[in-house]
Amino acid sequence: MAATLWDVAKQTGLSIATVSKYINGIRVKESNAARIQQAIDELGYRVNMIARGLKTNRSMTVGVLIPSLVNLFSTSIVSAIERVLQENGYSTFICDYNSDPEMEENRFRFLMDKSVDGIIIMPTSIPETSLDRAVQSGIPLVSIDRPLEGTDTVLVDNFLASYEATQHLIQAGHRRIGIITGPGTIYTARERYRGYMQAMKDSGIDPDPACIRQGDYELPGGHALTREILDHTEPPTALFVTNYEMTLGAVIALNEMNVSIPRDLSFIGFDNLEMAQIIKPRLTIVMQPVALIGKTAADLLLRRLSGDMQDFPVLHRLKTELIPGDSVIQPK
Amino acid sequence: MAATLWDVAKQTGLSIATVSKYINGIRVKESNAARIQQAIDELGYRVNMIARGLKTNRSMTVGVLIPSLVNLFSTSIVSAIERVLQENGYSTFICDYNSDPEMEENRFRFLMDKSVDGIIIMPTSIPETSLDRAVQSGIPLVSIDRPLEGTDTVLVDNFLASYEATQHLIQAGHRRIGIITGPGTIYTARERYRGYMQAMKDSGIDPDPACIRQGDYELPGGHALTREILDHTEPPTALFVTNYEMTLGAVIALNEMNVSIPRDLSFIGFDNLEMAQIIKPRLTIVMQPVALIGKTAADLLLRRLSGDMQDFPVLHRLKTELIPGDSVIQPK
DNA sequence: TTGAAAGCGCTAACAT
DNA sequence: ATGTTAGCGCTTTCAA
Numbered sequence: 069m070a071a072t073l074w075d076v077a078k079q080t081g082l083s084i085a086t087v088s089k090y091i092n093g094i095r096v097k098e099s100n101a102a103r104i105q106q107a108i109d110e111l112g113y114r115v116n117m118i119a120r121g122l123k124t125n126r127s128m129t130v131g132v133l134i135p136s137l138v139n140l141f142s143t144s145i146v147s148a149i150e151r152v153l154q155e156n157g158y159s160t161f162i163c164d165y166n167s168d169p170e171m172e173e174n175r176f177r178f179l180m181d182k183s184v185d186g187i188i189i190m191p192t193s194i195p196e197t198s199l200d201r202a203v204q205s206g207i208p209l210v211s212i213d214r215p216l217e218g219t220d221t222v223l224v225d226n227f228l229a230s231y232e233a234t235q236h237l238i239q240a241g242h243r244r245i246g247i248i249t250g251p252g253t254i255y256t257a258r259e260r261y262r263g264y265m266q267a268m269k270d271s272g273i274d275p276d277p278a279c280i281r282q283g284d285y286e287l288p289g290g291h292a293l294t295r296e297i298l299d300h301t302e303p304p305t306a307l308f309v310t311n312y313e314m315t316l317g318a319v320i321a322l323n324e325m326n327v328s329i330p331r332d333l334s335f336i337g338f339d340n341l342e343m344a345q346i347i348k349p350r351l352t353i354v355m356q357p358v359a360l361i362g363k364t365a366a367d368l369l370l371r372r373l374s375g376d377m378q379d380f381p382v383l384h385r386l387k388t389e390l391i392p393g394d395s396v397i398q399p400k
Numbered sequence: 401m402a403a404t405l406w407d408v409a410k411q412t413g414l415s416i417a418t419v420s421k422y423i424n425g426i427r428v429k430e431s432n433a434a435r436i437q438q439a440i441d442e443l444g445y446r447v448n449m450i451a452r453g454l455k456t457n458r459s460m461t462v463g464v465l466i467p468s469l470v471n472l473f474s475t476s477i478v479s480a481i482e483r484v485l486q487e488n489g490y491s492t493f494i495c496d497y498n499s500d501p502e503m504e505e506n507r508f509r510f511l512m513d514k515s516v517d518g519i520i521i522m523p524t525s526i527p528e529t530s531l532d533r534a535v536q537s538g539i540p541l542v543s544i545d546r547p548l549e550g551t552d553t554v555l556v557d558n559f560l561a562s563y564e565a566t567q568h569l570i571q572a573g574h575r576r577i578g579i580i581t582g583p584g585t586i587y588t589a590r591e592r593y594r595g596y597m598q599a600m601k602d603s604g605i606d607p608d609p610a611c612i613r614q615g616d617y618e619l620p621g622g623h624a625l626t627r628e629i630l631d632h633t634e635p636p637t638a639l640f641v642t643n644y645e646m647t648l649g650a651v652i653a654l655n656e657m658n659v660s661i662p663r664d665l666s667f668i669g670f671d672n673l674e675m676a677q678i679i680k681p682r683l684t685i686v687m688q689p690v691a692l693i694g695k696t697a698a699d700l701l702l703r704r705l706s707g708d709m710q711d712f713p714v715l716h717r718l719k720t721e722l723i724p725g726d727s728v729i730q731p732k
Numbered sequence: 733t734t735g736a737a738a739g740c741g742c743t744a745a746c747a748t
Numbered sequence: 749a750t751g752t753t754a755g756c757g758c759t760t761t762c763a764a
Contacts, residue, residue, distance in 0.1 A: 084757090447741090
């Protein structure tokens with residue numbers, strides 16, 4: 069059906085080998101080059117990547133494994149990854165594991181079976197041992213958002229992000245500061261909780277457990293827990309919500325309860341500048357450099373793919389940014 | 401490095417062909433089957449999909465092309481597609497074209513070059529002629545969300561969805577009904593606009609242009625246009641917003657403006673039941689069956705992939721659902 | 733500079 | 749039921 073090297077060779081009267089060389093950028097006689105190119109155009113010849121892959125043992129694809137495709141944070145990163153990889157001739161198998169630990173391993177194996185050249189993974193609970201197969205096959209692995217033992221990693225300084233946000237509230241004069249964290253099983257959630265606790269401690273504040281709620285990183289959780297915290301007889305004067313979905317839920321809940329930001333409650337949210345800027349008053353948020361995370365991970369993988377194993381395993385800890393809005397003022 | 405058929409054959413003392421047969425589910429002697437399986441386990445043998453693909457001329461991958469990876473509607477569909485495909489042994493190349501017409505063609509060609517077995521595309525502006533290559537290569541194509549000439553298509557009845565929503569407002573007694581539509585370049589936006597106009601017309605209402613705004617399907621647009629419409633000297637008594645992002649923007653804007661739903665304004669939004677249920681009062685929304693769209697498209701593609709070209713090209717027009725909330729009441 | 737030939741790992745006749 | 753063999757389309761020595 070589709071034209072092959074053989075067709076081009078035949079049409080030009082040259083050999084397959086010569087045509088192959090031309091395609092791979094090896095010098096051929098100028099006049100031949102022209103004839104080959106013409107034949108390629110006429111026949112609409114395109115390299116069969118599968119055949120090439122079989123020969124070169126490189127599929128020019130990388131796998132990207134994320135908890136969920138239906139999550140803005142993940143997909144923003146993937147979007148950046150895909151762009152970089154694509155610019156370098158790689159294509160991307162994107163897999164989600166539905167935040168399901170079993171499926172996580174499952175999909176990882178699946179990617180391996182697809183003979184990807186490298187893998188970028190946002191792990192939740194996959195045990196290090198399951199990754200051995202990749203390591204042993206010499207397939208580069210880059211972990212994002214959460215660290216993995218003995219693996220190149222790109223993440224943000226979650227502890228510091230949370231520390232700074234909390235400190236920001238403290239400096240505004242708050243002492244009764246609420247926080248909605250993520251699941252204790254998730255690394256980022258633990259780190260963000262740590263940052264909050266440390267900041268409180270460093271200021272000599274003893275946090276009230278009534279102000280601390282562990283959420284699930286999902287919108288409904290943020291909504292419900294915000295109500296819980298605010299319904300307390302002595303609600304906090306400031307609230308810090310530690311991811312995007314829960315921030316959305318919190319804002320909706322506060323609107324419903326007619327709790328005015330920042331008059332009744334100072335507020336710091338997480339991620340998604342766009343949303344933060346649209347809300348009135350503009351929300352003060354912790355912003356993660358999603359595009360940079362993706363780009364850094366992709367660049368790193370590309371480097372490993374090219375055989376450069378310098379400084380392995382490296383840990384890129386990117387900085388978050390506290391974007392000031394109008395949602396934090398002094399408590400009454 | 402990795403074990404091949406040859407290794408397994410050698411270890412078992414059988415021939416490559418026999419091992420291959422076993423792997424492909426062709427009966428071999430029971431005792432041999434056991435030996436082969438054991439060797440496979442011991443060696444950690446896994447089929448080389450690339451080699452198999454070269455031989456069978458099927459890569460067992462399909463391409464999915466969407467405008468954006470950073471859009472809940474798209475990714476929800478993709479998520480469903482991926483699930484179905486994966487269950488059937490296919491893997492998925494997900495590409496986004498950043499809502500950029502040039503890139504759209506670009507990425508389409510890219511997928512073709514990757515010798516995918518089939519393609520599911522959510523097209524924006526790709527000309528039918530660009531798809532010829534797929535058609536000529538015999539690569540099945542399924543279009544989602546928007547119809548494509550001569551192509552299997554899965555979409556929802558946008559006209560009816562909008563008609564019903566508008567009618568719902570009219571039946572509640574509204575006559576001054578605002579709408580925020582999407583870009584005129586996008587099929588769904590045009591259809592939703594048509595549905596609104598038709599419903600108004602069928603009830604003998606002449607819509608006021610001041611109540612009609614064309615948005616961009618993005619959150620900030622919904623936000624800004626809601627303010628515009630409400631700032632009018634004679635604002636509508638009801639507002640219909642025609643996609644998720646803009647609905648989010650509209651709700652935020654209304655909260656800011658202290659416009660109470662439904663007391664001051666009846667409201668119908670679009671998509672994302674989760675959000676609609678969390679907002680108080682619960683939003684009445686038009687819901688698209690995203691999971692079903694994905695599943696239908698994947699099933700259809702799978703059918704074409706298996707050679708069943710019955711009723712080609714078929715158009716699946718799925719039904720949306722108007723989910724009643726508490727955001728629509730009679731106007732004052 | 734070009735071409736002949738040997739596979740990459742697998743499947744599928746075909747023969748046994 | 750099993751084995752032999754001929755490729756799939758490409759890259760890459762090696763020789764000419």
